[in-house]
Amino acid sequence: MATLREIRRRIRSVENTAKITNALQLVAASKMRRAQERALAARPYAEHMRAVLRNLATAHSGEDAEEGGAAHPLLQQREIREATVLLVTPDRGLAGGLIANLERHAGEIVLSPDRTGEVSMVPIGRKGRDYYARFDIPFRAEFTQLGDYPSLAQIRPISRVAIDDYIAGTVDQVLLVYAQFVSTANQKPTTVQILPVQPPETDGPAQEMPYIFEPSPQALLEELLPRYVETQLYQAILEAAASEQSARMVAMKNATDAANEMVEDLTLDYNKARQNQITAELLDIAGGVEALAG
Amino acid sequence: MAKLSLEIITGERVLFEETGIDAVIAPGVIGELGILPNHAPLVTVLQPGELRVQREGNADEPFFVSGGFLEVHDDTVTVLADTAERGDEIDLERAEAARARAADRLRSEVDVDRARAQAAMQRSLMRIRIGERRARRRASQRGGDPPSR
Numbered sequence: 001m002a003t004l005r006e007i008r009r010r011i012r013s014v015e016n017t018a019k020i021t022n023a024l025q026l027v028a029a030s031k032m033r034r035a036q037e038r039a040l041a042a043r044p045y046a047e048h049m050r051a052v053l054r055n056l057a058t059a060h061s062g063e064d065a066e067e068g069g070a071a072h073p074l075l076q077q078r079e080i081r082e083a084t085v086l087l088v089t090p091d092r093g094l095a096g097g098l099i100a101n102l103e104r105h106a107g108e109i110v111l112s113p114d115r116t117g118e119v120s121m122v123p124i125g126r127k128g129r130d131y132y133a134r135f136d137i138p139f140r141a142e143f144t145q146l147g148d149y150p151s152l153a154q155i156r157p158i159s160r161v162a163i164d165d166y167i168a169g170t171v172d173q174v175l176l177v178y179a180q181f182v183s184t185a186n187q188k189p190t191t192v193q194i195l196p197v198q199p200p201e202t203d204g205p206a207q208e209m210p211y212i213f214e215p216s217p218q219a220l221l222e223e224l225l226p227r228y229v230e231t232q233l234y235q236a237i238l239e240a241a242a243s244e245q246s247a248r249m250v251a252m253k254n255a256t257d258a259a260n261e262m263v264e265d266l267t268l269d270y271n272k273a274r275q276n277q278i279t280a281e282l283l284d285i286a287g288g289v290e291a292l293a294g
Numbered sequence: 295m296a297k298l299s300l301e302i303i304t305g306e307r308v309l310f311e312e313t314g315i316d317a318v319i320a321p322g323v324i325g326e327l328g329i330l331p332n333h334a335p336l337v338t339v340l341q342p343g344e345l346r347v348q349r350e351g352n353a354d355e356p357f358f359v360s361g362g363f364l365e366v367h368d369d370t371v372t373v374l375a376d377t378a379e380r381g382d383e384i385d386l387e388r389a390e391a392a393r394a395r396a397a398d399r400l401r402s403e404v405d406v407d408r409a410r411a412q413a414a415m416q417r418s419l420m421r422i423r424i425g426e427r428r429a430r431r432r433a434s435q436r437g438g439d440p441p442s443r
Contacts, residue, residue: 041307042305042307045303048374052337052363055337152306211335212335212337213336214339215324220338220363223339223363224363227376231305
């Protein structure tokens with residue numbers, strides 16, 4: 001059995017750890033709230049963008065068929081000789097299983113043995129970069145230190161890289177892996193294809209009143225598609241930020257709870273040890289008295 | 295008489311959302327366009343410029359948009375702006391600095407992306423124009439002299 005002093009020292013140490021994890025939990029909770037608000041605030045733009053693209057695709061598909069289909073380059077499906085994966089991870093750890101889950105999810109794509117064609121990556125976030133730097137996968141670019149609340153201006157260079165590589169023909173498919181925010185307790189690693197652009201599904205028949213497109217449907221697509229890619233990326237990164245904070249909050253809450261439980265167990269041990277010591281001392285004294293009397 | 299409702303949305307937030315509007319004047323790529331109630335469904339590309347909201351009995355409300363799209367559908371006007379600012383939120387100093395930067399870049403002989411520099415120039419000039427008009431109007435409402443320039 002450990003001595004009283006050792007147990008006391010351990011209790012104090014665990015208590016200090018609990019204080020730290022508790023502070024981290026509170027910080028993550030407030031950051032999570034803000035990250036969620038930002039993800040929510042950016043949603044109307046993404047939704048309208050999708051609606052406009054849907055209308056445009058419906059109107060455009062008719063013309064395409066007649067002309068023999070000269071679709072916009074960002075819509076063109078090509079044979080996939082090289083695919084690139086944009087992996088969105090946090091810069092910092094202490095986020096429970098989130099990072100490992102993301103890395104594993106990306107690994108199913110980039111490390112898959114039955115993959116045909118080349119594969120490259122664009123890590124967004126330090127954790128993913130550090131992990132995949134160990135493998136033999138070329139990085140087309142890397143982005144780190146986006147901060148807790150990335151802005152649209154910070155995202156633009158990332159979508160630029162993806163679009164330029166796609167148009168130049170060096171990359172034939174761009175996939176995005178990020179942590180989808182399902183709920184505070186649940187973040188799901190998700191893969192979406194951002195290039196070639198997959199126009200949103202059209203639901204129901206075309207509208208009774210057709211849209212006027214100015215200057216022309218083609219010119220609109222030209223302007224709209226790059227922004228659509230950017231919006232998808234921005235949304236994903238905002239969600240990933242909310243996921244990171246909530247994963248961290250939950251992980252730190254669990255750590256705090258575990259530490260408090262440990263303090264309870266140790267306190268019990270401590271009291272037992274103290275009682276034993278007192279009993280031993282009493283017996284000592286009783287023995288001494290008896291020896292004197294005898 | 296039917297009225298319009300208008301939403302101005304940027305990538306990061308909803309900037310403006312109101313109903314009861316009589317007309318929206320927007321900077322389309324092929325010219326300024328005015329939208330009145332009962333407009334046909336329309337989607338158009340915007341260029342950097344001034345977007346004005348008109349309401350009966352009120353002064354025009356100006357906004358700066360740096361480009362984007364405008365959709366009209368069922369008397370609902372939706373502006374998907376790359377960036378947008380209310381006329382009175384424009385930071386004139388920053389716009390002036392951006393204009394100077396763009397001018398420098400256009401003057402220099404080194405290899406620059408001229409199209410980008412020109413676009414930046416256009417954006418900053420529009421901002422300055424809207425911002426100054428706004429400042430002048432406010433000054434005259436207070437009865438002061440318009441800022442000279």
